[in-house]
Amino acid sequence: MKINMPRWFYQLASPKWSYDIMGMLLPWFAVAAGLLLTAGIIWGLMFAPPDYQQGNSYRIIFIHVPSAILAQSCFMLMAVAGLIGMVWKMKVAHIVAKSAAPIGASMTVIALATGAIWGKPTWGAWWVWDARLTSMLILLFLYMGIMALYSAFENKASGDQAAAILALVGLVNIPIIKYSVEWWNTLHQPATFTLTKKPAMPPEMWLPLLVMVLGYYCFFGFLLMARTRIELLERENKSGWVTTIINEQL
């Protein structure tokens, strides 16, 4: 079964082409990230109204929710990139997947840390085993496993394949993990707090949040492309175009 992909898809398979395209896009993503994040943070910290129940501590939402969203999107991207790498035998796709892993893990760490810190004034405890925090923790373990797998292989191509398989297995598992953790949580029903499920946020609150989410995505894109470019240089270091770049730098 041959699926016909658009031309740019096959062009991305060329390391040099990808390197150049990403080099072109990098400054745009950097500027966009800088603007969106700065605007979002100032808006969220100063110009959004305080929450009726939580006061000003809810402002952590502006860095917590985007990181949680990114943590999950990144895993999906990593798994899809690994799949593309395996099916279309594209080295660049595998490199993108490998570069995404540490960024996704960082986002998960931010989500966990800010979530726990937010929990203290809200729930009275630094950590609670609620469904969302627990799912995030398991996601962090999955990321760590994938990163460990990449570094365990000396042959980079085998490492790529192994990590891609693990990422896909992990991806399939995420709904299962979420479901079982939700189920486990409703069984225990810790009575000391209620989950902060904000049913509807006024636009003064979700607009800055949206800006932050976009800013996080741009920052993620920047980091991903920067990392991918370096990995491309490292893996293709014997080829002509890389030696040209090296000689230019000297």
Place this chain on the structure above:
Amino acid sequence: MGYFNSFSEFLDMGGHALYVWLSYAITLAVFILNLLFIWLKKRAFFSLAKRQTKREQRNL
């Protein structure tokens, strides 16, 4: 200053100063660390490449 009456009120965050600023600080630190690691990787690559080309030029 938006919903805060003064800068010191802004810093205080209605008593939640520790939590809000600690969270933002951690986030900023992780962002900066990410950027730093990428920069270090790039520097390591080019310094290694420089050493290798120097070695090859000597052997020619």
Place this chain on the structure above:
Amino acid sequence: MSFFSAILHRDLLLALRNRNEIINPLAFFMIVIALFPLAVSPEATVLSKIAPGIIWVAALLATLLSLDSLFKNDFEDGSLEQLLVSPQSLVLLTIGKVLSHWLMSGFLLALLSPLLAIMLFLPTQAFGALVGSLLLGTPTLSLIGAIGAALTVGLRKGGVLISLLVLPLYIPVLIFGAGAVQAGVMGVPIAGYMALLGAMMVFSLMFAPFAIAAALKLSIRN
């Protein structure tokens, strides 16, 4: 540079070059601890009671996991044999290797433990006992474990075997280590427990190196 510091320097340098080998036991430590709330109960009342035991057992298992690599790399490339036939003191060699291993495993586990203790709702007054008992107890675990690692270094399926050999010997350390943390929870003085843990560490430091050296020579010969 003296032989001891040379061995220490070499092993630490090798360990730091393979950073993922350090992270793995720490990650295992975290995951094992995270399993208990999922399997038992997430309630603070239940978890705080079993927290001392969970953390200590997890530290034990994580140390066991890291032992496999203690001598393996040197054995496989032949440098272990070279070190053993050299005129240098075997006691210093073993202590140097175990010390560098402990710095990259047990020591880090002890430092990481308070963070995990928060997740298990261990009362903060017990944190001193927690870190202290782990700092005093994990060197003993490394020393005794090194005997097991030395005995099995030549074998292919050494991993599980090390656990079987070494776990019975670990039990006293576990009992007093977890006991120290429990005492800390109850607000009872912990000096007695710490003294016992310290004594066990000194005792193993005095005698384990000889056992390790003998076991290494045996493994090399086979």
